Amino acid sequence: MMLISTTSQFSQGEIIALWSVLGTAIAGLLYAGFLMAQVLREDCGTKLMQEISGSIRTGANAYLYRQFKTIAFLILLLTAALYFTAGEKHIALGRACAFLMGSIFSATVGFVGMNLAVRGNVRVAAAANRKSFSQALKIAYRTGTITGMLTDGLGLLGGTLIFMIYGEKAYEVLLGFGFGGTLLALFMRVGGGIFTKAADVGADLVGKIEKNIPEDDPRNAATIADNVGDNVGDCAGMAADIFESYEVTIVSAMILGWASFGHKGVIFPLLVRAVGVIASIIGTYAVRTKEAVRDAMKAINIGFLLSAIISIAGFSLIGFFYFRFSDKPQLPYWLSLGVPGLDMRPVWTTMVGIVLAVTINRLTEYFTDTHKTPVKSVAESCQTGHATTIITGLAVGLESTVWAILVIAVAILISAVIYQGTNPTFIAYGVSMCGIGMLTLTGNNISMDVFGPVADNANGIGEMAHLNKDARQILADLDAVGNTTKAITKGIAIASAVVAAISLFNAYITDIGTITKQSYAEVASLLSVADHNVFIGLLIGGAIPFLFSSLTIKAVGRAAFLIVKEVREQLKDKDVWEGKKLPDYARVVSICTAAAQKELIRPGILAILTPLLVGFLLKKEALGGFLAGMILSGQLLAVFMANAGGAWDNAKKLIEDGLFGGKGSEAHKASVTGDTVGDPLKDTAGPALNPLIKVMNMVALLAIPLVVRYENSPKVFWCAAIAGIFLLILLIRNPKQTKEELEILKRA
């Protein structure tokens, strides 16, 4: 089990390339460490600011600690299960370890990212207090970059290491790595999403609506929980989510690359990723603005553009020199640039991925930007009341998801055209390279994303610590830019999840073929929508995202209800209401934490168990249909929810900026309703669908050997049937209320 021991078919150059990729991954991590030291060196502001930030940090850490404790047992259990389900001993061990590594990496990205975010926020506020816009921007952005480079570095490190150790047998081990990251991301997304929206909705319902006190009012016991939520949801959850997309795309590209182009097909995506890491380091470090200009968005965009140019130039050159075959027929000019033996197809599909990312960005922007028609139409409809606000937002969301899925369909189509005349594995490889292309600039993307909650929190701290007007303006400006960058990355997260899922789905088919020793075409012919089993699977798969969304939305509702009761109770204390005594912030954080942990059990079980049940009860054909249906309706619902939520959110902002009567008007009230409805959709249910579709695909991939082996075993069938009944009962019954919850409910 030595590095590259089984990969002796590689050329000297390739071995050097692999080591370079590994080196680049480590360089990315070192860069993250360098930025970390830089950020932590910064001034942390006044004592009051530090106190507030301290509360947020304590809450966030308490949440993550409990979250990890909850799932640690499950992770260990699954590690053991993975060890026993694989065939060969050393592969099995590798898979189990890779699973553990994947989940630890994913957790690390989330944990470190969030930890830095809650330290960065107060430093950003302090920089603003020193009246330096450029410093504030730099600290906020670089705090995000730390998470971004961790994602890049760890994702690349894991994939490369596994490949170097296991060579052509890396496939099954990589699956473990992907599954670990994905599963953890699911829990971080669901748990974080429930926490953040329970706190947010709970705080708003009592504060803004019942008591008419402003947001972030220190008397509201849920304020700190709300700020903690921004970090556990938007920062830890999102980072873990993108980390796993990053991981899953590389895993599927490596699997399909091996099946199509052999070792070149595997090494190329690794090289593209390495180029991306270098490009991200340069591009993110370049983000700065002059004090006189103060244009944060422009600075961020310039950094992004720089990274994009470096990255495209880099992988094009690599492809040009690397993808040459002396034994293959000459390709048409546009695929070979006329160079004998050259195959530019992998480069082109990577490029398609970049175009896809840009297009999805533009689409998301169009449907959620305050300057565009959709958000304006939602804002207009606020004038005629709550109902029309909701109806218009729903219509916007429904429409937006159509265009997003059409763009993805076109990307697949282009990949198919590029690989016309080849076997379907190549087309699948093309799609997975699209995914690689989309996520090339993950470093920049995550920087932009995490910048959002950091700026948001800094603004909150500025408000609570009563900073001067100049400082407040700087923070408000950064916060506004953060909202935009956050929204943009959300679109990429969803689209990349779907592209990753489609790649995994293709791997599923390749995999069945390997097991049953059939060709791709033979396996494919089993998965016809004309087959009743596949169709039944399609129906069930399509239904799961709806069920999952319903579960998570209801969970937010239940948790928010507890928060409402608690905040109301605390406000009954006259001293708290008059501002003489601080409310018990920690108690609300603890209630949110407990509720989130409890509520993630059912969606979690649903995600893991359903593909197993479909496979063991209805066979591999139904499982194939299941995956297709789930990807379809998952993507449609996720974008619908994200964009409807985004449109409502920004319609509210438009009105708060003075449109249609501004704050306090009837239109404003309606817009607050829209925003509140959108909250659980865009920050809990919608984002949780990304890891969901990948987890289910991963489970299917891992289970397929067993599904095929026990296809005709009545014992396994009946076990699965009993498990199915258990799942049904679990889903039908509401979760039991804990003693603490009953107390809260009784008291009020």
Next chain:
Amino acid sequence: MMLISTTSQFSQGEIIALWSVLGTAIAGLLYAGFLMAQVLREDCGTKLMQEISGSIRTGANAYLYRQFKTIAFLILLLTAALYFTAGEKHIALGRACAFLMGSIFSATVGFVGMNLAVRGNVRVAAAANRKSFSQALKIAYRTGTITGMLTDGLGLLGGTLIFMIYGEKAYEVLLGFGFGGTLLALFMRVGGGIFTKAADVGADLVGKIEKNIPEDDPRNAATIADNVGDNVGDCAGMAADIFESYEVTIVSAMILGWASFGHKGVIFPLLVRAVGVIASIIGTYAVRTKEAVRDAMKAINIGFLLSAIISIAGFSLIGFFYFRFSDKPQLPYWLSLGVPGLDMRPVWTTMVGIVLAVTINRLTEYFTDTHKTPVKSVAESCQTGHATTIITGLAVGLESTVWAILVIAVAILISAVIYQGTNPTFIAYGVSMCGIGMLTLTGNNISMDVFGPVADNANGIGEMAHLNKDARQILADLDAVGNTTKAITKGIAIASAVVAAISLFNAYITDIGTITKQSYAEVASLLSVADHNVFIGLLIGGAIPFLFSSLTIKAVGRAAFLIVKEVREQLKDKDVWEGKKLPDYARVVSICTAAAQKELIRPGILAILTPLLVGFLLKKEALGGFLAGMILSGQLLAVFMANAGGAWDNAKKLIEDGLFGGKGSEAHKASVTGDTVGDPLKDTAGPALNPLIKVMNMVALLAIPLVVRYENSPKVFWCAAIAGIFLLILLIRNPKQTKEELEILKRA
């Protein structure tokens, strides 16, 4: 071209059976005529009542007249197109005529049904005024039965006639018949849906919310339009919709029956339907209650039960004596009852259909009934405001659609188990017999459905004509029962649409096989979700119901906005506001009518053009995926919208009955928001998805020979591409405002 000329392979008994079916169809129509005479003989109440009812009738007729005028041209155009696209001359002529017949029948059902409803309503009110509950119930229910029996009679008549004329060549002609009915239903549903909700939402926004005047207040210029809307939406739209499901299920059962069991497979569904007609006649006539009991729901349920028993006994006996084959191997006991040669499988699958109908009813009831948890939870969430009301309703809707689709999946699975070991055509036949089973009691279903708007309108007339308290109570009771029956039939309409669509989808595959001379298995292998073309089709197909819903919801919004402006303007007239002068009701009706006609163009074109474009641009494989994706997401969205809407509606009723503060409380306001949001979902977008999925399937079926023939024609490809660009532009741009609309908008 003589009756049964080409069917000489039929036994003497079968020919008698066919004539009996024809006779039964005519008997059904005669029964409808008999009831019509009976209802029209009834007393029409006071002059004021007649005036009000007259306004509603005039408005409804004006709407339908304009609707038919708008689509008459399209129907004639398509009749010609169908004539020229078919192969053999006399088949082509038959198909074109059948198309015309299908659309005329569908229109007749809608037109006559609505016309009777607007005459029946005032007679029901008059009966209540004479303090006779039993009379009022009888008139209201029988008014509905007229439409029900028309549906039964015409649907059966058309199918049987075509089969008797064309025998084994009936297939292509039947397609024309199905398409005619479906297309008309689509327009009736979309147009009616936009009309009814524009009027309803518009009336509520100005009346209830702005001016704080009660519903049906005569000063509100949109009141009559609102009542007209109930008829054109719930009555004409729904009747046309169920008529086409009735038609499409028989068409697909006949097609698949021929492909599996030969002539027995065709004659059996016709016989089942005939039994259903007889059962419906007896069951509906038995609906009555004693004056002392006054339990309308019980009376209706007893009638339904009676029909069900007669029907089940009838088709089981027929199956027992008819489905015997001397040349086939003995089936296991549960499929043959041990009788040599007997094949009970078609009977069992029909039975599954009945169980499916009952289960779907119970599910719909569970999620929308005021006594059950979901509606109660929505009502509870009304206490915490508008936003939580919406969130809870969305969660209920999302969950409900999951169970509905699972039940359908189980029904398909059972059909597959029953036909285990046969070729897929038999399984498909089983599914289509499920559809036949579900719609056996269409007579009763439509009676129950149309009973809804008749009772609703009668109640409205009672209110406007200031009837005495006793009469008002009777009418209110009937109205409440009507709401329940209406909701129940909605579930059946959607589920039957999906089952019909699945049958059509199977016919699509059989059809490709006939054209390309391949076996079912060969064709099926082309339609693999592992094929990128199929997958792209799946993505596009899945997106269409979302786009369609967005279009129809926005259309309601635009039309309602016009109504708001108009009603506001009319209320500015002091005489109208003080009740000294009636507002101009007709003008609002006319605005609604114009808006509905204009707004149905884009969804209509979308429905017809998209399958053609997918077929000609991306080939038959993509079209197959398209159909599967569209059925999946169509069903999920339709039930989601219907049940979320139903839950909000009934949560409002719960609160209006006094819960959580009752009328006028904050909870009530939130519940009104929920109801208003639900309106366009449950009465416009949701129901319009039923005909949509069938129309698209029908278009695919009709176009498939051309799609295959021009598969490699660049000319056709580029024509389709240009049409695609045209469609995109049409979809992106909002419809132009007419001169009249601009005037309304300018004035206010």
